[in-house]
Amino acid sequence: MADEQRTFSEIADHYRERILSGALEPGSRLPSSEELCGTWGVTTTTIGQALQALAVERHVCMTPRGTFVADEPRWTLTPRDRLTRVQRAGSFLAEGETSIVLAAELTRPPLHVAELLDLDEGAQVVRREWVAGRGRTRTAYAVTWYPATYLAVAPELLNTAPGLNHTITNKVLEATKRTITHARDDMHARTANAREANHLGVPVGSTIMAGAHRWSDEDGVIEYGEWCLPKLFTVGYEYRPNP
Known part of the structure; x- marks a missing residue:
């Protein structure tokens, strides 16, 4: 058996x-x-x-x-899968998946983001808002956050040009000479607010899978992201239990 x-x-x-x-x-x-x-x-x-x-x-x-x-497979990548693709190929998108940057700005962060990035009071962050899709299907809506100090070596963080977004994490790592050695994902189910529903193409109040990822090294969080997926999308990951 x-x-x-x-x-x-x-x-x-x-x-x-x-x-x-x-x-x-x-x-x-x-x-x-x-x-x-x-x-x-x-x-x-x-x-x-x-x-x-x-x-x-x-x-x-x-x-x-x-x-x-399936003609339009209802699946998308987990943050772990996206990180693996960054490390292997420099891009966090799956085959056939594209992304559009909705906003890239220098701004004051919410309190929880400032704490996660260990920023001093009044410090700014780079906020990148984007949506990914495959054909007519939206596969993810996300906001990623980076310390504003990265702009000195990675000015691309404020660039919204098509074709750049999927390599932005790799560009940050190359520019800052840092390596992601620890990652954590948190996920929960809830209903979509108006902004999320608009970008995912679903009715307001629809059930979605929401989550956040933290990619870090010994000096702290390198990238923090918050994302959500449409209902009925499949995400999965493998793990090796301790014997």
């Missing part, structure tokens, strides 16, 4: 990664159950479990004609 369960997870992980990476495009057809059984050397029950998991996550659609990658 343990081996069968592990194999089901491995198969689902394999096709999930291929979908998220863009290797399997929306509308493309997965091999038949019989072909998958032969490829993986498992039973039809195991293949069915793997495909059901992908269907529940809305990565695929199962029809009498076969299993297809």
Whole structure:
């Protein structure tokens, strides 16, 4: 039973990664159950479990004609996934995902942001507000915060030009010569306010997943972000339990 369960997870992980990476495009057809059984050397029950998991996550659609990658997969990246992409490729966007900067400004921070960034009273921050999407689907609305002192080495923080936003974290790290060594994500479900609803394209009061991330090193928080996702979007992450 343990081996069968592990194999089901491995198969689902394999096709999930291929979908998220863009290797399997929306509308493309997965091999038949019989072909998958032969490829993986498992039973039809195991293949069915793997495909059901992908269907529940809305990565695929199962029809009498076969299993297809969803036309507009309702998934987005966790902050951990985005950080991994920054470290590997310099961009926090997924394949096929784009972003638009709605605002980039120097401003006085809310109290909780000032405390997280360990700023003196009266200090300013850079506030970047942006929305990400894939095709017609909005995948995230976010606000990220940085100490204003970063502007001396990373003036791009105030730039709203298209094509720059997805590399901004990497530019900050290169300019400040800092390395993210600790990260924390916090998430909760709530209803969308007017601003969030407008940028996510959902009615005001809709249920959303909201969260915040802190990316730090031994000298403190490098980037703090607050974000929210539309309802029914799937996010997930792997972890290794202690033995």
